[in-house]
Amino acid sequence: MDTIQNYKCPCCGAPLVFDAGSQGLHCESCENKFDLDTIRQLDDAERLSGEESKFDWESYTPRDFTPVNGVDFSNYSCPSCGAEISGDDTMGSTICPYCGNSTIVKGQFEGVLRPDYIIPFKIDKKTAIAAFEADFKKRPFLPDLFRDKKKISEMAGVYVPFWMFDCDCNANLTYRANRTHIWSDSDYIYTKTDFYKLLRSGSLGFENIPVDASKKADDAYMEAIEPFDYSDAMDFGSAYLSGFLADKYDVSVEESILRANARVRNSTLAAFLETTAGFQNVCAERDNISFNNSKIRYSLLPVWMLNIKYMDKMYKFAVNGQTGKVVGEYPVDKKKKWKFFAKVAGISLAVTLAIAYFML
Numbered sequence: 001m002d003t004i005q006n007y008k009c010p011c012c013g014a015p016l017v018f019d020a021g022s023q024g025l026h027c028e029s030c031e032n033k034f035d036l037d038t039i040r041q042l043d044d045a046e047r048l049s050g051e052e053s054k055f056d057w058e059s060y061t062p063r064d065f066t067p068v069n070g071v072d073f074s075n076y077s078c079p080s081c082g083a084e085i086s087g088d089d090t091m092g093s094t095i096c097p098y099c100g101n102s103t104i105v106k107g108q109f110e111g112v113l114r115p116d117y118i119i120p121f122k123i124d125k126k127t128a129i130a131a132f133e134a135d136f137k138k139r140p141f142l143p144d145l146f147r148d149k150k151k152i153s154e155m156a157g158v159y160v161p162f163w164m165f166d167c168d169c170n171a172n173l174t175y176r177a178n179r180t181h182i183w184s185d186s187d188y189i190y191t192k193t194d195f196y197k198l199l200r201s202g203s204l205g206f207e208n209i210p211v212d213a214s215k216k217a218d219d220a221y222m223e224a225i226e227p228f229d230y231s232d233a234m235d236f237g238s239a240y241l242s243g244f245l246a247d248k249y250d251v252s253v254e255e256s257i258l259r260a261n262a263r264v265r266n267s268t269l270a271a272f273l274e275t276t277a278g279f280q281n282v283c284a285e286r287d288n289i290s291f292n293n294s295k296i297r298y299s300l301l302p303v304w305m306l307n308i309k310y311m312d313k314m315y316k317f318a319v320n321g322q323t324g325k326v327v328g329e330y331p332v333d334k335k336k337k338w339k340f341f342a343k344v345a346g347i348s349l350a351v352t353l354a355i356a357y358f359m360l
C-alpha cells in the first residue's frame with residue numbers, strides 16, 4: 001500500500017491512510033473520508049495540470065515568391081516609415097499607404113515570401129469610399145478636408161500580411177471554489193459552505209488566429225477591423241494582386257508566435273472558466289496546455305487605407321476590404337464646433353426671450 005500512503009489529504013495536506021472497513025482513505029488530521037478512485041483521479045489531474053505548458057508549433061517552411069500569370073511587380077520602399085511594398089505596374093500610386101508620404105521610391109528588396117492564402121478584395125474602391133463617407137456623416141464637426149473628394153481618392157487597397165495559426169489544444173486545469181447556502185428558522189440564520197476542488201480537462205480547436213505580420217500596420221487598427229471571413233480564403237495566386245499594393249511581412253513568425261500563444265492561452269482559460277458557472281469564489285490554481293496538429297500559414301488580407309494630414313497630425317483610416325467595416329480616428333474642427341454651440345445658444349436665448357415675452 002505504498003502508493004496509497006503517498007496520497008495527501010486534499011483538504012488539509014496531511015497523509016491519508018487506508019481504512020479497511022470502508023475500503024477508502026481516511027485523514028486522521030481533519031477526519032475527512034475519501035473514495036480511492038476519486039483520490040487517484042485527483043492525483044492524476046494535479047500531476048497533469050502541474051506540468052509545464054508546451055506550445056510547440058510546427059516549423060514554418062517559407063516558400064520563395066515568384067510571380068506567375070504574367071503579372072509584373074515593382075517593389076517600392078518608403079524613406080519616411082520604411083515600408084516595403086509591391087505593386088503591379090498598373091499602379092500609378094506613389095503614396096505610401098502606411099504613412100501618407102508621397103516620395104516612395106522604386107527599389108529592390110529581399111525576403112519576399114510566397115503567401116499560402118489570400119482573401120481577395122470583395123469591395124472595390126468606390127464601395128470603400130462610400131463606407132468611409134457614410135461613417136463620417138455621423139460626425140458633424142469633421143474638418144472639410146476629410147470630405148475632399150480628391151484627398152479621399154488617395155485611398156489605396158493593400159494586402160496586409162498576417163501569420164495565421166491553427167491548433168488543437170489539450171488542457172488540464174484545477175480550480176478551488178465553493179458554494180454557500182444560507183437559510184433560517186425562527187431562532188437562527190444558518191450558513192453552509194461546501195468547498196470544492198474542480199478538475200477540468202478537454203480539448204479545444206482553434207482555426208485562423210490572425211497575427212498581423214507588418215510593423216507599419218497598427219496592431220490596434222488591424223484587430224479593430226476584424227473579423228475576416230476565412231471561408232473566402234483562396235490558395236494564393238499573384239493575379240489577385242493586380243491593381244492593389246501588397247506589403248511583405250517584417251514581423252517574423254517567431255515573434256508572432258508569442259502573440260498567438262497569448263491569444264490561445266487567454267481564450268482557453270476563458271472557455272474553461274465558463275464550465276465553472278454555478279460555483280462561487282472560483283480561483284484558478286494550475287493549468288497545463290499543450291498543442292497538437294498545429295499549423296502556421298502566411299496569408300494576405302485585404303485592407304483599404306487612407307491617410308489625411310490635418311493640423312500637423314496624420315489621421316489614419318482603414319476599411320476592411322471584405323466587409324467594409326471602417327476604423328479610424330476623427331479630428332474635430334473646433335471652429336465648426338463653436339459655430340454649432342453658438343447656434344444652439346442662440347436658439348435657447350430666443351426661446352428664453354419668447355417665454356419672457358409671453359410672461360409679460
Ligand SMILES: [Zn+2]
Nearest residue numbers: 009012027030
Ligand atoms: Zn485532512
Ligand SMILES: [Zn+2]
Nearest residue numbers: 078081096099
Ligand atoms: Zn511610409
